[in-house]
Amino acid sequence: MAAPGLRLGAERLFAMPGVLELLSRSNSTSQAFAEVLRLPKQQLRKLLYPLQEVERFLAPDRRQDLHLRIFDPSPEDIARADNVFTATKGNRIDYVSSAIRIDHAPDLPRPEVCFIGRSNVGKSSLIKALFSLAPEVEVRVSKKPGHTKKMNFFKVGKHFTVVDMPGYGYRAPEDFVDMVETYLKERRNLKRTFLLVDSVVGIQKTDNIAIEMCEEFALPYVIILTKIDKSSKGHLLKQVLQIQKFVNTKTQGCFPQLFPVSSVTFSGIHLLRSFIASVTGNLD
Ligand code: GDP
Numbered sequence: 001m002a003a004p005g006l007r008l009g010a011e012r013l014f015a016m017p018g019v020l021e022l023l024s025r026s027n028s029t030s031q032a033f034a035e036v037l038r039l040p041k042q043q044l045r046k047l048l049y050p051l052q053e054v055e056r057f058l059a060p061d062r063r064q065d066l067h068l069r070i071f072d073p074s075p076e077d078i079a080r081a082d083n084v085f086t087a088t089k090g091n092r093i094d095y096v097s098s099a100i101r102i103d104h105a106p107d108l109p110r111p112e113v114c115f116i117g118r119s120n121v122g123k124s125s126l127i128k129a130l131f132s133l134a135p136e137v138e139v140r141v142s143k144k145p146g147h148t149k150k151m152n153f154f155k156v157g158k159h160f161t162v163v164d165m166p167g168y169g170y171r172a173p174e175d176f177v178d179m180v181e182t183y184l185k186e187r188r189n190l191k192r193t194f195l196l197v198d199s200v201v202g203i204q205k206t207d208n209i210a211i212e213m214c215e216e217f218a219l220p221y222v223i224i225l226t227k228i229d230k231s232s233k234g235h236l237l238k239q240v241l242q243i244q245k246f247v248n249t250k251t252q253g254c255f256p257q258l259f260p261v262s263s264v265t266f267s268g269i270h271l272l273r274s275f276i277a278s279v280t281g282n283l284d
Contacts, residue, residue: 020044020075029079030086032133036270037075048078050228050260050267054237066244067256073274073283081277082270084159087134091157095138098150102182106153111280112161112189114151116180117196118206119167122226125263126196127154127164130273132266139164149176151183160191160280169206177209185217192220192279199225199260202239203246215253220279222255223247224272229262236260 023029024037039047046053051068058066073081087093099105117123124139131137137154149166156162165183168176184193195210197203203211214221223243228236240258247254259275261268277283 023075023079026076026079030082030133032086033079033082033270047265047267048270050262050271051240051258054233054240054260057233057237062241065241065248066258070255070257071271071275071278073271073278077278077283078270078274080283081274082133084156084277084282085130085133085273087136091159093131093134093137093156094154096153096155096161098152100150100179102179102186105151105183105187108153108155108161108189110155110158110160110189111191112163112187113192113194113276113280114163114165114183114187114190115194115196116165116210117167117226118169118198118204120169121167121196121198122263123164123167123196126224126226126261127162129261129263129266129269130162130276132269151179159282160276161189162276168210169204180210181213184213184219190219192222192276194222194224194259196224196226197243199228199236199239200230202242211251211254215251218253220253220255222275223258225258225260227262227264228260228267229265 020037024034029037036047037044051066055063055066055068084091085093096108097106115123115127128139131139131154151166152164154162154164165180166176168180184190193214195207195214197207225240225243231239240260244258247256247258259268259272261272263269274283
C-alpha cells in the first residue's frame with residue numbers, strides 16, 4: 001500500500017514537497033519506476049504528462065480546447081500500472097500466437113486491447129516500449145513486401161491481451177481491410193482500440209479509413225500521437241490542436257483526450273500503460 005495522500009491528480013504531484021520521495025520509497029513502486037520518480041521535476045513531468053508540458057505554451061483561452069485531464073491517474077496508479085506491465089514469475093508477459101483470420105485468433109478470455117495504424121507510424125516501436133519491462137517479449141514484425149501481415153497476440157499475465165494489428169496503407173495486403181474489419185466487428189472481449197497517428201504529419205487519408213471503421217462499428221477508440229520527439233514544440237502544438245479539433249467535432253466514439261508518445265524518449269509511455277490498465281479493469 002502506498003502512503004495515504006498519494007491518490008492525487010498529476011498537478012499536485014509536483015506541487016507537494018516530499019510526495020515524489022515518499023512514492024519512490026513505497027513498497028508498491030517497482031524499482032524501475034522509483035528511478036523514474038527521482039528524475040528532475042521538469043524531466044519527470046515531460047515523461048509522465050507530455051501534453052501538460054505542451055499546454056504551458058498555449059494561450060490561456062485556447063487551453064479549454066484540449067481535454068488533458070479526463071484521464072488523470074494518480075502517481076500511485078501509474079506505479080500500479082507499471083507493475084502490471086512488469087514481467088515476473090507470477091506475471092508472465094508473452095507472445096501467444098499470430099493469425100491471419102479471426103477464426104484462427106486464439107480464444108483468450110481476458111479483456112483485449114488492439115493497436116492499429118499506418119505502416120511506419122511507429123506501432124511496433126510503441127509496443128516494444130510498452131513491453132520494455134518485459135524485455136524477453138519479442139515483438140515480431142514482418143515488413144518485407146509481399147509477406148502476409150498478421151495479427152499478433154500478446155498476453156500480459158492474467159490481466160489482458162494486447163493485439164498488434166497489421167499496418168495499413170502503403171503495400172498493405174489486399175485482405176487487410178477484411179481482416180481488421182472482421183476483427184473489430186466480431187471480437188467480443190475487445191475493450192479499446194488504439195489508433196496511431198504520426199504527430200509529424202497528422203491525420204492522413206488512410207487514417208480516415210480506420211477512423212471511419214471505428215465510428216461505423218461504434219467502437220470505443222483512442223488516438224495516440226506517435227514520434228513526438230521529432231517535432232519542435234510549436235509544430236507539435238499545432239498538430240495537437242488540429243487533431244483535437246477533429247476529435248471534438250467529427251467523432252463520436254473517440255476518447256476526447258489524446259495520448260502523445262515517443263518510443264525514443266519514453267514520453268507518454270507510463271500514462272498510456274496506466275490507461276490500458278484502467279480500461280481493462282486493472283486499476284479498479
Ligand atoms: P510500424 O511500421 O508502425 O511498426 O513502425 P516502426 O515502429 O517500425 O517505426 C517506423 C520508423 O519510425 C522506424 O524507423 C522507427 O525507428 C521510427 N520511430 C518509431 N517510433 C519513433 C519515435 O517515437 N520517435 C522517433 N524519432 N522515431 C520513431
